[in-house]
Each structure stands twice: as C-alpha cells, then as structure tokens.
Amino acid sequence: xxxxxxxxxxxxxxxxxxxxxxxxxxxxxxxxxxxxxxxxxxxxxxxxxxxxxxxxxxxxxxxxxxxxxxxxxxxxxxxxxxxxxxxxxxxxxxxxxxxxxxxxxxxxxxxxxxxxxxxxxxxxxxxxxxxxxxxxxxxxxxxxxxxxxxxxxxxxxxxxxxxxxxxxxxxxxxxxxxxxxxxxxxxxxxxxxxxxxxxxxxxxxxxxxxxxxxxxxxxxxxxxxxxxxxxxxxxxxxxxxxxxxxxxxxxxxxxxxxxxxxxxxxxxxxxxxxxxxxxxxxxxxxxxxxxxxxxxxxxxxxxxxxxxxxx
Amino acid sequence: xxxxxxxxxxxxxxxxxxxxxxxxxxxxxxxxxxxxxxxxxxxxxxxxxxxxxxxxxxxxxxxxxxxxxxxxxxxxxxxxxxxxxxxxxxxxxxxxxxxxxxxxxxxxxxxxxxxxxxxxxxxxxxxxxxxxxxxxxxxxxxxxxxxxxxxxxxxxxxxxxxxxxxxxxxxxxxxxxxxxxxxxxxxxxxxxxxxxxxxxxxxxxxxxxxxxxxxxxxxxxxxxxxxxxxxxxxxxxxxxxxxxxxxxxxxxxxxxxxxxxxxxxxxxxxxxxxxxxxxxxxxxxxxxxxxxxxxxxxxxxxxxxxxxxxxxxxxxxxxxxxxxxxxxxxxxxxxxxxxxxxxxxxxxxxxxxxxxxxxxxxxxxxxxxxxxxxxxxxxxxxxxxxxxxxxxxxxxxxxxxxxxxxxxxx
Amino acid sequence: xxxxxxxxxxxxxxxxxxxxxxxxxxxxxxxxxxxxxxxxxxxxxxxxxxxxxxxxxxxxxxxxxxxxxxxxxxxxxxxxxxxxxxxxxxxxxxxxxxxxxxxxxxxxxxxxxxxxxxxxxxxxxxxxxxxxxxxxxxxxxxxxxxxxxxxxxxxxxxxxxxxxxxxxxxxxxxxxxxxxxxxxxxxxxxxxxxxxxxxxxxxxxxxxxxxxxxxxxxxxxxxxxxxxxxxxxxxxxxxxxxxxxxxxx
Numbered sequence: 001x002x003x004x005x006x007x008x009x010x011x012x013x014x015x016x017x018x019x020x021x022x023x024x025x026x027x028x029x030x031x032x033x034x035x036x037x038x039x040x041x042x043x044x045x046x047x048x049x050x051x052x053x054x055x056x057x058x059x060x061x062x063x064x065x066x067x068x069x070x071x072x073x074x075x076x077x078x079x080x081x082x083x084x085x086x087x088x089x090x091x092x093x094x095x096x097x098x099x100x101x102x103x104x105x106x107x108x109x110x111x112x113x114x115x116x117x118x119x120x121x122x123x124x125x126x127x128x129x130x131x132x133x134x135x136x137x138x139x140x141x142x143x144x145x146x147x148x149x150x151x152x153x154x155x156x157x158x159x160x161x162x163x164x165x166x167x168x169x170x171x172x173x174x175x176x177x178x179x180x181x182x183x184x185x186x187x188x189x190x191x192x193x194x195x196x197x198x199x200x201x202x203x204x205x206x207x208x209x210x211x212x213x214x215x216x217x218x219x220x221x222x223x224x225x226x227x228x229x230x231x232x233x234x235x236x237x238x239x240x241x242x243x244x245x246x247x248x249x250x251x252x253x254x255x256x257x258x259x260x261x262x263x264x265x266x267x268x269x270x271x272x273x274x275x276x277x278x279x280x281x282x283x284x285x286x287x288x289x290x291x292x293x294x295x296x297x298x299x300x301x302x303x304x305x306x307x308x309x310x311x
Numbered sequence: 312x313x314x315x316x317x318x319x320x321x322x323x324x325x326x327x328x329x330x331x332x333x334x335x336x337x338x339x340x341x342x343x344x345x346x347x348x349x350x351x352x353x354x355x356x357x358x359x360x361x362x363x364x365x366x367x368x369x370x371x372x373x374x375x376x377x378x379x380x381x382x383x384x385x386x387x388x389x390x391x392x393x394x395x396x397x398x399x400x401x402x403x404x405x406x407x408x409x410x411x412x413x414x415x416x417x418x419x420x421x422x423x424x425x426x427x428x429x430x431x432x433x434x435x436x437x438x439x440x441x442x443x444x445x446x447x448x449x450x451x452x453x454x455x456x457x458x459x460x461x462x463x464x465x466x467x468x469x470x471x472x473x474x475x476x477x478x479x480x481x482x483x484x485x486x487x488x489x490x491x492x493x494x495x496x497x498x499x500x501x502x503x504x505x506x507x508x509x510x511x512x513x514x515x516x517x518x519x520x521x522x523x524x525x526x527x528x529x530x531x532x533x534x535x536x537x538x539x540x541x542x543x544x545x546x547x548x549x550x551x552x553x554x555x556x557x558x559x560x561x562x563x564x565x566x567x568x569x570x571x572x573x574x575x576x577x578x579x580x581x582x583x584x585x586x587x588x589x590x591x592x593x594x595x596x597x598x599x600x601x602x603x604x605x606x607x608x609x610x611x612x613x614x615x616x617x618x619x620x621x622x623x624x625x626x627x628x629x630x631x632x633x634x635x636x637x638x639x640x641x642x643x644x645x646x647x648x649x650x651x652x653x654x655x656x657x658x659x660x661x662x663x664x665x666x667x668x669x670x671x672x673x674x675x676x677x678x679x680x681x682x683x684x685x686x687x688x689x690x691x692x693x694x695x696x697x698x699x700x701x702x703x704x705x706x707x708x709x710x711x712x713x714x715x716x717x718x719x720x721x
Numbered sequence: 722x723x724x725x726x727x728x729x730x731x732x733x734x735x736x737x738x739x740x741x742x743x744x745x746x747x748x749x750x751x752x753x754x755x756x757x758x759x760x761x762x763x764x765x766x767x768x769x770x771x772x773x774x775x776x777x778x779x780x781x782x783x784x785x786x787x788x789x790x791x792x793x794x795x796x797x798x799x800x801x802x803x804x805x806x807x808x809x810x811x812x813x814x815x816x817x818x819x820x821x822x823x824x825x826x827x828x829x830x831x832x833x834x835x836x837x838x839x840x841x842x843x844x845x846x847x848x849x850x851x852x853x854x855x856x857x858x859x860x861x862x863x864x865x866x867x868x869x870x871x872x873x874x875x876x877x878x879x880x881x882x883x884x885x886x887x888x889x890x891x892x893x894x895x896x897x898x899x900x901x902x903x904x905x906x907x908x909x910x911x912x913x914x915x916x917x918x919x920x921x922x923x924x925x926x927x928x929x930x931x932x933x934x935x936x937x938x939x940x941x942x943x944x945x946x947x948x949x950x951x952x953x954x955x956x957x958x959x960x961x962x963x964x965x966x967x968x969x970x
Contacts, residue, residue, distance in 0.1 A: 003562050006587065010554040118382040132386035134575050136607045143586070152588035182838070189824050189835050195786060196822035201810030201839040201887060230551050231582050232607050234575075236384075240549065275555035280546045281517055 002153035007276045008269065013160045015268020017229060019167045020222030021245035022252070022260035023174060024215040030178075030255035031191045031211045033099070037106040038086065039219055040242015041113035042079055046220025047137065047233045048117065048130055050075035054138040068140040075224055076217035083216025087209050095194075110239065117235035134234035137227035163225045170218065171261045178257065187211055191255075247287060251294050253304025263302060266290075372413045373669060375659065376435030378446035378456055383423025384548065384575055387601040388448040388648050392470055393418065394641050395652025396445055399660070402636075409663045416656075417441065425455035432456040436463045442669055443467065445655050448648060449573075450474030450491075450521040457484045464671040466678055470655035471620070471648055473597065474524045478697045483675050485697045487655045487686065488620055491521070494596050495528030495571070497618045497703045497719045502567050502594060503536040505717070506616070512542040512565035512591075514556060514580060516572045519548055525571035525596050541565050546576070553580045554587060561589040573598040578607030585611040592616070600647045605711040615708045620647040621688035622704045622715035633687040647688060654686035728952030728960055731939050734761025736798075737891055737922050738783070743792035745778050752778040754946040755792070760891070760939075765913075765923045767937035767954065769930045769967060774943040776926040777819055780893050783924070784816035785809045796891070811839055815889035819896050819926075821880040825869025829860055832868050832879055836886025846886070853882040856912055874905035881909070881916075891922045898929045910936055930967035934958045942967075 021043060028036045053074045054062040061067040090109055094102045120131035147156040178184040186207045189197040194204045226241060227233050248267045252259025267287060274286040294302060377396060380389030396416060404413045417439050419431035428447050435441045436459060444460055444467040447453045453472035460467035461481035469477055469486040473494055478484045502508045511533060516522035530540055541563045544556035557580070560568065568584070568591045570577055577599050584591070593615040600619055604612055623634060623644050633653065637645040645653070658681060663669065666677035684691040689701035702720040706713040738760040745753040753775045760766045768776045781787040783794055785806040794802040801809055806816075815836075823832055833853060837846045854861035857878040863871055868879055877897055884892055897913070898906040910932050917923055917936075927933035934940055934954040942950035942963065950957070957963045 003558060006558045006561075007555060010552075010558060014552055014554075115382070118386075132382035133390075133603055134578075134607055136578075136609065155586070155588050157586065182834075185827065185831055185835055186838065188827055188831075192824045192826060193822060195806070196818060196824075197835075198806035199784060199786070199810070199816045199818060199822065200835050200883070201807050202835065203807050230579060231609075232551075232575075232579060234384075237551070240551070271552075272555045276559060280544075280550065280556065283547075283550075 002150055003276075005149070006154045007272050009154065009156055009160070010276075011269035011272030012164065012265060013229065013268070014272060015248075015265035016160070016163045016167045017222065017226045017241065018245045018248045018268055019261040019264035020163070020170065020225060021219060021241055022249040022264045023167070023170060023257060024218035024222065025242075025245050026249040026252070026254055026257060026260040027174060027178075027218070028211060028215040029249070030257075031187045032091070032208060033191070034091065034102050035106065035246070035254075036215070037103070037242065037246075038109035038113060039215065040238030040240075040245065041110045042082055042086070042216045042238070043219035043223035043226070043241065044117065044233075044235060044238030045082055045113060046075040046079040046216075047223040047227045047237065049078040049220070050140075050224045050227065051135065051137055051233050054140055059138065062138050062140050063142050071140050072221055072224055075220040079216040079220035080213035083212040083219075084209055086216075087212040091212075092205065092208070110242070114235050114239055130235070132235060134232045137231055137233045139228070139231070140224070141228050159225075159228050163229065166221070166225060167261060170221075171257055174218075175257050183207070183210065244287070247291050250301055251291055253298075253301025256301065256303040259301055259303030371411070372415045373409060373663065374415050374417060374439060374441050376432075376439060376441035376444045376446075377416050377418045378421050378428050378431040378435070378444065378452070379418060380423040380448060380452065381418070381420040383421075385423045385449055385573055387574065387603045388471075389420070389423070391601070391646050391648035392446075392448055392652035394637070395470070395645065395649035395654075396656040398637055398640055398649075399653045399656035401640075403657070403660050409660055410669070414660060414663075416445070421447065421452060423449065423452070425451045428452035429455040429459060432459040432467075436460065436465050441465065442663075442671070443659055443674060445470065445652070445659065447472060449519070450477055450524070451519055453477045454480070454520060457481065460484065464675070466659075466671060466675045468655045468659055468678070470651040471597065472521070474520045476520070482679070482697070483671070485658075485678050485693065487651050487658055487688070487691060487699060488597070489701055489703055490698050491524035492528045494618045494703060495525040496532040497705065498525075498569065498594055498596065498616070499529045499532035499536065499538075501616065501618075501705050501717065501719070502569070503533060503538050506567065506592065508567040508592075509538050510541045510563075510565050511538060511567040511569055511594075512544070512560050512563060513540060513569045514544050514546065514553070514560065514572070515570075516548055516576065517545045519572070521573075521596075521598060522571045526569075529569055529571065546572075548573075548576070550576070551579055553583050557584050557587050557589055560584075560591075561587055565591050567592045567594055569594045571596045571598065574601040574604040575607065578604055578609075578612065581608045581611035581615070597647055600713070602643065602646060605708075612708050613710075616716070617706050617708075617713070618703050618719075619706050619713070620703065621650045622706055622713065624713075624715050625704075629685065630687050650686075650688040654684075654688055654691070658684050658686065658691065725948065726950040726952075726962075728950070729956030731953065732761075734764055736760075737762050737764070737796065738924065739793075739795040740779070740783065741793045741795075743779065743782055743794065744790045745775075745782050745787055746790050752946055753782070753789075756943070756946070756948055757792075758941050758948065758951075760922060760924055763917070763920055763922055764939060765917050765925060765937045767925045767927060767933040767940040768943055769927060769933050769940060770943035771967075772928075773945070775946040776943055777895055778946075779943070780816065780895050780924065780926050781818075784814055784893055786816075786818075810887055810889075813890035814893065815884035815887050815891070816893040817880040817884040817895065817897070819899070821876045823868045823871075823876050823879050823883070825867060827868055828865050829863050829868050829871070829879060830865060832883050833860075833886055836883035839887060845888075849886055849888065853885065856915070857882050874901050874909070877901060877905075877909060878912075881912070885916070885921075889921075891924060892916070893924045893926075895926045896928060897925075898927060898932060906932065930963065931958070934963075 025039050050071045053071045057067050090105050091102055118132035119129045121129040141159045144158045146158045146161050186202045190204055190207045198204045248264035249260045252263025270290050271283050271287055274282050379393050400414050421427035421431050448471045450472040453469040457480035461483045466483050471488045473488055473491045475490050513526055515526040546553055595617045597619045599617045662677040666674045681693045691699040694700055702718050705717040707716050740758045743753050743756045770776050782789045785804055789802050859875050897909050934957050937954040940954050940957050941948045
C-alpha cells in the first residue's frame with residue numbers, strides 16, 4: 001500500500017514537471033497553431049541562466065526566498081527575450097509560408113540550442129557556453145520533508161508540493177489571462193485569423209511576440225522547478241521533457257490549458273506505474289500507446305473540441 | 312479539420328522517438344546536418360588539437376586516430392581519455408617521437424552514440440588513412456567501431472571498454488583495461504567477503520553492454536559465494552527519473568545496491584534513493600569514475616564502493632609522477648579514464664617502436680606481443696585474447712573523493 | 722485602357738478617401754491595373770462588377786491587407802498605402818471582410834469588444850455596444866453565445882456591428898449579401914442606409930448590383946482590374962448597359 005502511494009506521488013511529481021512545460025507548449029500552439037519543438041530547449045536555456053544566477057549569488061543567498069525568486073525572475077526574463085528573438089527572426093518571416101516550414105525551423109532551433117549548449121567555450125575564467133557534461137543545479141529550494149508516512153515509507157518533499165502548486169496556479173492564471181483579459185481576447189482572435197484580427201486594430205505581431213515571450217518565460221520557470229527536482233542540468237534535458245510535455249499536451253487536447261495539466265499528470269502516473277509494475281523498457285512504448293488510445297477514442301484529445309468550421 | 316490535425320500530431324509524435332535514436336545520423340534535414348557538423352567539429356578547433364601541420368599528413372609524421380565521446384552523456388569520459396592521450400603524445404613527441412617521426416592524432420567526436428562512433432571509425436580509416444585507432448570508452452561504442460577496424464586491418468586499442476565482446480571482434484582489437492567478468496566478480500567478492508552483505512539488489516542499464524556485462528557476472532558470482540540477489544530493476548540510458556524502480560527496491564530492503572552504470576545516471580540514482588528514504592550501500596564499477604560524480608551526486612554517493620583500474624592516491628612514484636604532470640597541464644586530478652587513455656597511447660607508441668614496419672598487420676603483431684608494459688594503471692601483459700592481465704582496485708567514496716581500500720589481483 | 726463612361730452629376734463633398742492609379746498583383750497576375758476612385762464625407766460609394774473584376778482586391782489594398790504594387794491611397798489627406806492593417810484602424814478605417822471574418826469561438830459580446838480593441842473609453846464603448854444592440858436586436862439576444870452558432874445573416878450583422886465599434890470614419894464592406902436569403906439581405910441594407918444617414922461614409926463592394934446601386938450615392942463599375950464606368954447610383958441603374966450586364970435584363 002505504501003509502495004502504491006509512493007508510486008502515485010512519484011508519478012504526480014513527474015507529471016507536474018510535464019504539466020509546467022506542457023502549459024507553455026499548448027498556449028503557443030493555441031495562438032500560433034505552431035508546434036514549437038524548441039520549447040523544451042528554451043526551457044533548458046532558462047535552467048542554465050538560473051544556474052548562472054544561483055552560482056553568482058552564492059549558496060547562501062540563492063537558497064533564501066528573495067534569492068530563489070531572483071533566480072526565477074532572471075531566468076524567465078532571459079527566456080522571454082530568447083523567445084522574442086526566435087519568433088522575430090525564425091518564425092515571423094515564415095508566418096505566411098506552409099506550416100511545415102515553421103515546424104522544421106522549430107526542430108532546427110531545437111537542435112541548434114541543445115547542441116550549441118554542448119559546446120565548450122570559456123573566455124578566461126568566464127564560461128560562455130557550458131559544455132556537454134551535466135552539472136549539479138544549486139538547491140535554490142532547501143529540501144524539507146513535507147509529509148512522512150510510516151517509517152519513512154512514503155515521503156513527500158516541500159519542492160514537490162511547491163511545484164504542484166505552481167503548476168495548478170499557473171494553469172489558473174493562464175486560463176484567466178486567455179479568457180478574461182483584453183490581451184487574451186486578442187490572442188484568441190489572432191489564433192483564429194490573424195488577418196481579420198489586424199483589421200480590428202489588434203497589433204498582430206505584438207500579440208504573437210507577447211505570447212511567445214510568455215510561453216518562453218513559462219518554460220524557464222518550469223525548467224528551474226525541473227532542475228530542483230532532478231538536481232542537475234544538461235544540454236539535452238529539454239529534448240526529452242519537451243517531447244513528453246508535447247505528448248501530454250496532445251493527450252489533453254492541444255491548445256487547451258487544463259487539458260495540458262490533466263494530460264501531463266496522467267502521463268506521469270502512467271509512466272510511473274509502467275516502470276513500477278512492469279519494466280522500464282516499456283515506459284515510452286506505453287506512454288505513446290496511451291497517446292494513441294486517447295486519440296482513437298477522442299481524436300481531439302481529452303479536452304479538445306471539434307471546431308465547426310463555418311464559412 | 313480537427314481530426315486530421317490530431318492524426319498529424321499523432322504521427323509526428325510517433326515519428327520523433329523513431330528518429331530520436333538516430334537524430335545525429337544525418338537524416339537529410341538541414342537542421343540536423345548543421346547540428347552534426349557543429350558538434351563534430353567543435354572539439355577539433357580547440358587550439359590544443361590543431362597543430363599547423365594538422366591539415367596534411369606530412370612524411371615526417373605518423374597519423375593515428377581517436378574516437379571519443381567529447382559531447383553527449385559520457386562526455387566526461389571522453390574528455391578525460393582525450394586529455395590522457397594528448398599528454399602521452401606530447402611527451403612522446405617531446406622525446407623525439409617514433410622512428411624520428413612525430414605522432415599526430417586526429418580526433419572525432421561520436422556524441423556518445425554507437426552509430427556515430429562507427430562512422431567516425433570509418434572516416435578515420437578511409438579518409439584520414441590512420442595507422443591505428445584509439446577508442447572508445449563505452450563498450451557499446453567500441454563494439455560499433457571494432458568491426459570497421461578489423462575489416463580494414465587497422466589496429467584499434469580501446470583504453471577502457473571492459474565488455475568481453477570488444478576484443479572478441481577480431482585479432483586487430485586490443486584494450487588496456489581489465490574485462491567485465493573480472494570487475495563484476497571483484498565487486499561480488501568484496502561485497503560478500505569484506506562487506507558481509509547477504510542481500511543485494513541490482514539496478515542495471517539495459518541499454519548498455521557494459522552495464523549488462525557487469526550485472527551478469529556479479530549476479531552469478533554473488534550467488535556462487537552464497538549471497539542472495541533480492542531484486543533486479545532496470546533503467547535505460549537517458550532516463551532521468553528512477554523513482555519508480557527505487558520505490559520497488561526500497562520495499563525489499565537490500566543491504567547493498569549494485570549499480571553498474573555511468574556516473575551521470577549513478578549520481579541521479581543516488582540522489583533519488585536518498586530522497587525516497589532508501590537506506591543501502593551503493594556499489595559500482597569504473598563507470599562511476601568521474602569527478603562529475605561528486606558534483607552531481609553530492610552527499611548521496613558518500614560511502615559507496617567501486618571497482619576501478621587505478622587509484623589516484625596510490626603512492627607509487629609512477630602514478631604520482633603522472634598525476635603531477637597531468638594536473639600541471641589540465642588543472643585537474645586524472646581519473647582512471649585519463650590514466651587508461653594515457654596507457655593506451657603509450658602502449659601503442661611502444662609497439663610502433665618495436666614494429667619493424669609501420670603497417671597495420673606488422674603493428675598488430677607488435678601490439679599483440681606487449682609484455683610487462685609499465686602503465687600508470689597497472690603493468691600490462693596481453694593474453695591470447697588481447698586482454699591485459701592486471702589487478703583491480705576497490706575504492707570507497709569518502710569526503711567527495713575516491714579513497715583506495717583494496718587491491719584485488721586476478 | 723477602355724474609355725471611361727461617366728453618368729450623372731456627383732454632389733460635391735469634402736474628400737475622405739482618394740485612390741490614384743492603384744496596381745495590385747498576385748504573383749504574375751495583375752488584379753488591379755490602375756484603379757482610381759474617390760469617396761466624400763458621408764458618401765456611400767459602391768464597387769460593382771463580375772467575379773474577379775478586382776472589387777475585393779481594391780478593398781483589401783485600402784485596408785492594408787494587400788501591399789499595392791503602385792499607386793497611392795490617401796485618407797483625410799494622409800498617405801496610407803503600405804501601412805499595416807492594424808495601424809489603419811487607428812486612423813479611422815474599419816473593414817468588414819469578405820466571409821465576415823467573425824471569431825466563431827468567441828462570444829458575440831467578445832467579438833464586439835474586439836471591434837473596440839484600440840479604444841479605452843469604457844463609457845463610450847458601453848454606449849456604442851447599446852447602439853449596436855438597438856441597430857441589431859438579434860445580437861442582443863445572442864450576446865453570450867459563441868459567434869459560430871449564429872445564422873449567416875446574424876454573423877453578417879455581427880461583422881458590421883463589430884466594424885462600427887471602432888467608431889470609424891470610413892466603413893469598408895465586402896459582399897454583405899453573400900449567401901444570405903433575400904429577406905435578410907433587405908434587412909441588412911435597410912440598416913446600412915440608417916447607418917449612412919447617421920453620417921457614416923461607406924465603401925461597399927457588392928455583387929448584387931441592384932441593391933448596391935440603390936444605396937450608393939456614387940458607384941464604380943470594375944472590369945478585369947479597371948474602372949470602366951462610374952456615375953450616380955440612380956444613373957447607373959438607369960443605364961441600359963448596366964441593366965444588361967449586371968441586373969440580368
């Protein structure tokens with residue numbers, strides 16, 4: 001029983017990270033109808049920025065609440081800027097081109113980032129590019145046991161609770177942003193038809209850039225919580241998580257924010273149970289099998305809706 | 312429309328993991344080709360590697376090749392090995408080279424992927440026409456390279472691939488380290504007889520020939536000695552979440568946990584075991600050997616035991632002298648991969664000196680005759696299977712360092 | 722170039738929009754080969770012509786959806802060609818595009834709110850919203866429904882109401898009768914007449930020449946990217962040529 005409970009906690013904890021990454025994925029897709037394959041790698045860049053900030057602050061300062069918040073703030077701003085650049089110079093010129101073009105560009109950016117960050121480049125004592133090896137991520141959230149059951153049979157850590165809270169909180173905030181604010185209305189209008197949105201005075205380029213920056217900042221936040229969980233940072237971390245988060249977003253119905261969170265938690269649990277009760281080699285096969293099963297029953301994902309296309 | 316889109320998504324999702332394992336193999340897309348050239352070329356342009364004569368093989372140089380994981384998951388291994396080889400050749404050339412010629416090495420990065428290692432070996436053989444090849448560390452990668460070298464009759468020395476099958480590929484394949492059966496049985500023996508463990512669990516990497524080799528031997532030997540293997544859990548290289556397996560292992564309360572994996576995975580496993588409250592003594596092999604282990608695993612790897620090729624705190628002057636020269640050049644204490652890289656390069660050079668002609672077959676014969684070669688990681692005499700006969704050491708993680716505890720002779 | 726026929730006398734009004742020698746191409750195909758037209762304050766000007774004559778292209782060039790290859794477009798004396806659509810809304814242009822361009826996932830209310838995207842006067846917006854509901858009572862009933870659930874006629878009403886929410890000085894309308902039942906079309910044109918009576922200038926593209934000419938003060942007839950005839954709506958309605966070519970007589 002304890003074992004089962006611990007598996008549930010492990011699964012939710014993994015799912016939480018997928019959820020945080022999937023939120024940004026699904027939001028960018030919702031507005032741009034672009035599967036931003038570079039999302040996970042933008043996340044990775046954010047983690048490295050966070051790493052650098054925590055390193056500069058030093059162990060003492062980085063573990064304080066303001067220190068940790070500063071790590072998040074700088075990483076998220078840096079990724080927002082990166083997101084802006086990617087959108088401005090890679091995606092915007094291709095907006096009127098067939099969608100496949102942007103998709104392939106996205107994959108290209110993904111590779112450029114994940115392999116670019118494996119290069120090793122230092123100017124005197126300053127590391128500019130980090131090199132391929134994994135590094136230990138500083139403990140910006142001091143781990144504390146939040147709940148212990150039995151004789152340490154089940155342990156829930158404070159950072160697991162914080163991550164889960166952040167994921168649910170962000171989902172709610174984003175949902176409010178998209179459905180209750182003027183910017184959100186503009187996002188949805190641009191999502192449907194950016195030409196018509198322009199006719200209404202909506203600055204389409206700015207809305208798209210804004211969405212991208214927001215998505216990238218979210219990725220950075222998610223990445224830092226991920227690094228807190230796994231305590232390490234390495235250039236390929238974004239690819240794997242990005243792929244899983246993408247699957248989660250599709251399971252939940254891509255473009256749908258609560259769907260992304262539910263899909264991610266389900267995926268996390270599903271993977272955990274597969275590894276816990278069968279064998280680890282089955283993990284990805286079952287995860288993708290789950291995706292296919294969901295899509296067969298609900299082609300638009302769990303929460304996705306068919307959009308009647310009236311002319 | 313929505314239906315069609317979701318199918319498209321499903322397809323692209325399915326296509327990705329398939330292409331995922333060979334992303335770096337050029338699939339024709341411009342993006343991945345770029346990534347490839349970038350990652351492959353980067354180490355070559357490091358100033359230390361490029362000598363002015365590097366572009367052409369002058370008559371007064373001997374060109375050898377090296378394939379290593381300079382990027383990717385085992386980058387720390389590749390870089391250590393690279394440094395060891397670089398130091399060895401620098402010393403050889405400073406001392407006048409071989410037969411009056413300088414020895415140069417051309418290095419290709421395989422990004423820690425077997426398929427890349429194989430194509431790098433082919434490139435060295437067909438394009439660069441190297442005399443011999445040094446590499447790889449990971450057994451899976453060496454196994455991918457060995458058939459290419461064997462077929463072209465180019466001698467290949469793996470500094471540190473411990474899987475039995477590597478040298479079994481053919482008579483042109485050598486190594487400078489002991490093999491898995493020995494390493495696995497050393498640890499099993501040590502666990503049973505010195506640590507007095509009776510219940511041990513194993514967490515093995517099913518995607519790695521190295522990990523599998525150690526697991527098989529450890530399992531057999533530990534049972535022969537009267538111990539019980541209480542559980543075997545598996546993971547795959549590239550996993551970062553081992554909590555499901557560790558939750559299962561916690562249930563069986565093993566005294567020892569044998570993790571014959573590589574440092575990056577081991578560090579995460581140790582951290583997550585601690586997080587889940589799994590109290591056990593971890594044990595491993597030479598795959599743990601990297602300073603990165605302590606950076607990534609921190610306090611979680613304290614108290615663990617590993618079998619290894621050499622100990623940096625070995626007081627012998629040969630070792631200490633090597634450590635001094637290595638530290639002066641690279642600013643770090645050499646790990647065993649660096650030591651084995653150094654030995655491999657020197658063993659090759661020594662054979663080149665003995666060989667009366669610098670051709671593949673002659674050089675092969677010379678290497679095969681290696682006897683009492685004084686390496687920093689032990690004295691090497693090659694047996695008829697081209698494997699060295701040499702002892703192993705058992706080290707304990709203590710205060711963020713490996714401390715020498717025992718030497719186990721073959 | 723065909724000889725330009727001019728019928729009737731145009732009442733003099735202060736100029737609002739002037740298009741000079743406008744050329745637009747889609748790749749190698751020339752859609753507009755030099756169109757010139759003008760529109761005065763408070764005027765309804767109609768563009769009529771067969772499919773592919775260049776009516777919609779003209780409208781799109783004016784509202785910044787298409788970049789003209791040559792020619793000038795002037796609004797209130799200011800050059801506006803090659804400015805992006807969203808910047809033109811601020812200058813007083815509103816374009817209800819062909820196919821209505823409503824956002825089906827958004828509610829009627831949200832669609833109307835987006836029409837007032839650039840405005841910040843809450844009281845004024847609320848007032849205009851009430852005005853739209855007076856003009857189109859059907860929309861008030863459907864206020865909180867997704868716009869995708871509206872009938873074609875209601876969607877057209879929404880498109881017009883939404884365009885008016887930006888308080889434009891010039892309304893561009895593309896085929897408001899397209900796909901609608903005759904009765905619904907009648908209603909929409911009646912409302913357009915009211916809107917114009919309130920002082921709104923309208924540039925109208927319409928296939929239904931009868932309705933368009935009936936409403937327009939002045940009209941241009943386009944054929945293969947060129948203006949071939951212009952005149953008062955009434956005069957054109959009386960022209961035998963027009964009756965034959967566009968009114969099916």
